[in-house]
Amino acid sequence: MNQFTHINASGEANMVDVSGKTDTVREARAEAFVRMAPETLQLIVSGQHHKGDVFATARIAGIQAAKKTWELIPLCHPLLLSKVEVQLEAIEADNLVRIESVCKLAGKTGVEMEALTAASVAALTIYDMCKAVQKDIVIEQVRLLEKTGGKSGHFKVDA
Template identity: 85%
Template sequence: MSQFSHINQSGEANMVDVSVKAETAREARAEAYVDMSAQTLQLILSGSHHKGDVFATARIAGIQAAKKTWDLIPLCHPLLLSKVEVHIEAIESESCVRIESVCKLSGKTGVEMEALTAASVAALTIYDMCKAVQKDMVIRTTRLLEKSGGKSGHFKVQE
């Protein structure tokens, strides 16, 4: 079994030293879902939501969140992201919204947390913008889908 990388020999939390690691191209994809009523989803899709374009706002929030991950997650390194994408799609048959984020860089540490943060904050933004019309929405299944680069290599979730 692997050891936790953020715990030192004394059992204390610490930031991992990446100074000796090689720079490699790194990429991560993550997703999150927001379950809501069909009426709330139609309000978003019709463009008649009183707060404006919910998906555009959530997309921008997700991108901004990826760039600020190091400020939110205590032991994350500040990274020079070269790309952040947030894709949002309505799944009308399931009355939900699926968010997928992609983060890329060339660096010494991975971008999994940035991708997860982007998807999470985009989902939270959708909740925030729609809570006036529906408070019982559910944010679910936030997870890493795929990552590449670095010493641990490629990971892809098994569907």
């Protein structure tokens, strides 16, 4: 197993020095699910939610969050992202919204945290917009799906 990179020799939290690394194209995909009552999902899908377009708001929130990840997660590097995409899909048969985010750049460090933050904040935004209608909405399974680039290479979750 690899060692933690954010811990120095004294066991203290430490921002990793990436100055010696080579720039490579890096991309990461993450997902989150938001489970809710069928009636709540129907309000979103039909466009009848009193707060407006829930998916559009969640998409913008996720994109903004990816760009601010370095401000939210203490040891993350500020990154010049070249792409952030957030897709939302209603899965009415399961009363779910599936969120998938993609972040990309050419740089010295990965974009996994940015993709995870985008998916998480999009899910939180759905909760925020729908909490007046339903308070027991559940955010589930926030996870990294895939990452490419960098020294550790390609990672993809098993199907």
